[in-house]
Amino acid sequence: MNSVKKTVICGGTHGDELTGVYLAKKHGWLLANPAAAAVRRRYVDRDLNRCFALSELNATGTGNSLELARAREINELLGKKGSETAPDLILDIHNTTANMGITLILSSEHPALLQISAVLAKEFSNIRIYMQKESRDESPYIGTIAKTDVCIEAGPQPHGTLSAELFFDVERVVLRFLELVEAWNNGNLPKREFETFTEMRNIDYPRDEQGNITAMVHPALQGKDFCELKAGMPIFLGFDGKEILWQGETCYPAFINEAAYYEKGIAMSLTRYNKCVL
Amino acid sequence: MNSVKKTVICGGTHGDELTGVYLAKKHGWLLANPAAAAVRRRYVDRDLNRCFALSELNATGTGNSLELARAREINELLGKKGSETAPDLILDIHNTTANMGITLILSSEHPALLQISAVLAKEFSNIRIYMQKESRDESPYIGTIAKTDVCIEAGPQPHGTLSAELFFDVERVVLRFLELVEAWNNGNLPKREFETFTEMRNIDYPRDEQGNITAMVHPALQGKDFCELKAGMPIFLGFDGKEILWQGETCYPAFINEAAYYEKGIAMSLTRYNKCVL
Numbered sequence: 001m002n003s004v005k006k007t008v009i010c011g012g013t014h015g016d017e018l019t020g021v022y023l024a025k026k027h028g029w030l031l032a033n034p035a036a037a038a039v040r041r042r043y044v045d046r047d048l049n050r051c052f053a054l055s056e057l058n059a060t061g062t063g064n065s066l067e068l069a070r071a072r073e074i075n076e077l078l079g080k081k082g083s084e085t086a087p088d089l090i091l092d093i094h095n096t097t098a099n100m101g102i103t104l105i106l107s108s109e110h111p112a113l114l115q116i117s118a119v120l121a122k123e124f125s126n127i128r129i130y131m132q133k134e135s136r137d138e139s140p141y142i143g144t145i146a147k148t149d150v151c152i153e154a155g156p157q158p159h160g161t162l163s164a165e166l167f168f169d170v171e172r173v174v175l176r177f178l179e180l181v182e183a184w185n186n187g188n189l190p191k192r193e194f195e196t197f198t199e200m201r202n203i204d205y206p207r208d209e210q211g212n213i214t215a216m217v218h219p220a221l222q223g224k225d226f227c228e229l230k231a232g233m234p235i236f237l238g239f240d241g242k243e244i245l246w247q248g249e250t251c252y253p254a255f256i257n258e259a260a261y262y263e264k265g266i267a268m269s270l271t272r273y274n275k276c277v278l
Numbered sequence: 279m280n281s282v283k284k285t286v287i288c289g290g291t292h293g294d295e296l297t298g299v300y301l302a303k304k305h306g307w308l309l310a311n312p313a314a315a316a317v318r319r320r321y322v323d324r325d326l327n328r329c330f331a332l333s334e335l336n337a338t339g340t341g342n343s344l345e346l347a348r349a350r351e352i353n354e355l356l357g358k359k360g361s362e363t364a365p366d367l368i369l370d371i372h373n374t375t376a377n378m379g380i381t382l383i384l385s386s387e388h389p390a391l392l393q394i395s396a397v398l399a400k401e402f403s404n405i406r407i408y409m410q411k412e413s414r415d416e417s418p419y420i421g422t423i424a425k426t427d428v429c430i431e432a433g434p435q436p437h438g439t440l441s442a443e444l445f446f447d448v449e450r451v452v453l454r455f456l457e458l459v460e461a462w463n464n465g466n467l468p469k470r471e472f473e474t475f476t477e478m479r480n481i482d483y484p485r486d487e488q489g490n491i492t493a494m495v496h497p498a499l500q501g502k503d504f505c506e507l508k509a510g511m512p513i514f515l516g517f518d519g520k521e522i523l524w525q526g527e528t529c530y531p532a533f534i535n536e537a538a539y540y541e542k543g544i545a546m547s548l549t550r551y552n553k554c555v556l
């Protein structure tokens with residue numbers, strides 16, 4: 001029943017997210033984007049973690065970015081997305097400038113992932129479980145090479161830096177994850193209650209007609225990832241000093257003020273909170 | 279006596295230090311590196327804030343980096359380093375990932391700078407005065423175009439992000455600085471006591487024979503900019519978990535774990551503390 005035999009751990013999918021870069025080097029895990037890591041940038045030509053849609057991996061003659069070429073190389077190396085030889089599980093280690101602690105982003109409701117994550121959330125006080133379902137074939141993330149995957153987001157940490165505390169926290173979580181995969185395969189995982197945050201949608205910064213941002217995350221919201229946001233609470237603060245209040249539904253934002261998402265038009269991701277029992 | 283008539287304020291000398299980028303846009307101050315700001319990177323080809331040595335500005339035929347070309351353009355625009363038409367004062371706004379509050383880096387002991395900074399340090403609790411004397415001609419910093427200059431370092435803020443709190447703090451400091459320049463010119467500045475931190479030297483991360491870092495800033499030192507560091511206190515923590523203790527003289531580190539300084543081989547800058555009376 002759904003046993004997880006072949007697990008791959010990777011870091012440095014974004015070259016300036018140094019927890020994964022140095023954990024991969026320390027443990028011999030896959031350093032996904034060594035060229036970007038060498039120049040301490042997220043990517044060289046384009047975001048590697050947006051290159052893994054099957055149609056891009058399998059297209060010919062369009063691969064003149066360093067990252068798409070690397071994506072195809074990784075796909076070959078790991079056993080090919082969508083095939084029998086693909087890994088059962090990929091753990092991909094990321095950092096965020098948002099105050100997200102250690103967030104396990106699950107791309108499916110695979111029972112092993114849910115049960116392992118539930119155990120980890122009990123064992124580590126700063127772990128959150130974030131549900132972001134992916135239709136696998138055309139999903140662009142590296143983890144979707146595998147039959148299922150977890151993206152580990154650790155923060156807050158400025159890109160291009162290392163927090164020693166976070167480095168050892170993430171290391172402990174990954175090593176414990178691997179133990180729990182074994183326990184799952186042996187049928188030894190207890191069922192338990194757990195909390196999840198399910199992605200609803202992203203929201204952008206306020207912008208002017210030229211597309212320039214006109215406001216910043218409000219100081220009252222900064223660092224408040226996974227806290228309740230209700231209508232009437234401040235969300236942005238304009239460069240002119242004017243407050244902008246949230247007018248939508250009650251939700252739990254994450255990725256608040258993530259550096260890499262300014263270029264993607266994302267100020268934060270909104271989630272809804274659930275209590276689950278396995 | 280030493281009156282300060284022509285003052286230039288600039289931001290975005292590093293394109294991913296967004297406090298200065300957006301303050302420059304808001305107030306019409308000089309946006310020093312718009313090309314780097316457009317791609318949210320420190321620089322495109324090379325660090326603009328290392329391009330202002332007179333020998334580089336005046337050389338011919340060697341300017342095939344975007345930043346050196348821009349440095350020469352700025353030099354023309356502002357009235358030429360070393361000449362009579364150069365500005366009296368440049369305020370250059372930067373960010374750091376280090377916990378440095380608002381640090382005023384003074385490149386000289388110009389009495390106006392000392393007295394204005396002393397007043398600001400009384401008025402704003404998070405201001406520090408950092409002495410880093412520059413021999414002006416061959417100093418590579420943008421501020422050295424002017425007869426004297428202050429580099430404003432604001433942090434902690436991850437590069438590529440905006441902290442609303444820091445944005446308005448820095449704005450208040452710069453606008454107050456300009457008022458105090460007027461007061462200085464009118465002879466209306468009180469003398470007072472103040473504290474300074476004088477740069478002694480930089481220290482690098484521990485590295486292996488290939489030049490790769492082997493340790494991180496110790497969690498006990500992280501965020502402790504301008505706090506006393508004495509022999510025997512932990513300074514680094516190896517990827518292997520081994521602590522490294524400080525063995526040098528008592529000092530006050532700053533720029534601790536600054537993202538942009540990994541590539542420059544700087545883990546922190548050591549300073550010594552002084553009390554001064556004007």
